[in-house]
Amino acid sequence: MSIFDYFRNNKKNSAAIAKERLQIIVAHERSQRNKPDYLPKMQQELLEVIRRYVEVDQDQVEVQLDQNGNCSVLELNITLPEAR
Amino acid sequence: MSIFDYFRNNKKNSAAIAKERLQIIVAHERSQRNKPDYLPKMQQELLEVIRRYVEVDQDQVEVQLDQNGNCSVLELNITLPEAR
Numbered sequence: 572m573s574i575f576d577y578f579r580n581n582k583k584n585s586a587a588i589a590k591e592r593l594q595i596i597v598a599h600e601r602s603q604r605n606k607p608d609y610l611p612k613m614q615q616e617l618l619e620v621i622r623r624y625v626e627v628d629q630d631q632v633e634v635q636l637d638q639n640g641n642c643s644v645l646e647l648n649i650t651l652p653e654a655r
Numbered sequence: 656m657s658i659f660d661y662f663r664n665n666k667k668n669s670a671a672i673a674k675e676r677l678q679i680i681v682a683h684e685r686s687q688r689n690k691p692d693y694l695p696k697m698q699q700e701l702l703e704v705i706r707r708y709v710e711v712d713q714d715q716v717e718v719q720l721d722q723n724g725n726c727s728v729l730e731l732n733i734t735l736p737e738a739r
Contacts, residue, residue, distance in 0.1 A: 583666075586724040593683050594683075596682075597677070613704060617701065617704055620701055621697070641688060
């Protein structure tokens with residue numbers, strides 16, 4: 572599913588609920604499979620950057636890490652609190 | 656395995672070893688269109704996080720920012736230097 576599909580699917584709901592969403596996808600294509608993967612560690616630091624701009628409730632962060640051969644994909648889905 | 660297979664296999668490997676890639680996509684769906692968009696500012700800070708893990712040449716960073724209604728998508732495509 573592409574990122575655009577993700578938002579398209581959510582459009583109906585967001586119109587009613589007026590939620591803000593932030594989605595971060597980090598894809599790393601490695602040249603060597605056995606190299607350490609830093610995406611899990613990076614995840615926390617990326618969240619810290621986001622917190623400088625918006626208030627993020629830890630409960631509202633959904634993390635998914637997929638590894639497929641030499642490609643790792645980290646996906647963070649964050650539902651932001653209502654705009655004040 | 657024939658000698659032709661040997662070369663064929665080698666070719667694949669060298670193509671794979673060539674480059675490492677990192678792609679970061681940040682998509683922000685806002686509830687209000689007129690709110691300020693912080694993705695352009697966030698971009699530099701996200702790059703700083705990545706630089707803590709890998710060496711990134713500024714020339715090797717391709718940035719694209721798309722805005723469509725109340726949805727902003729920041730895309731960073733980074734070609735990493737050869738693994739050492």
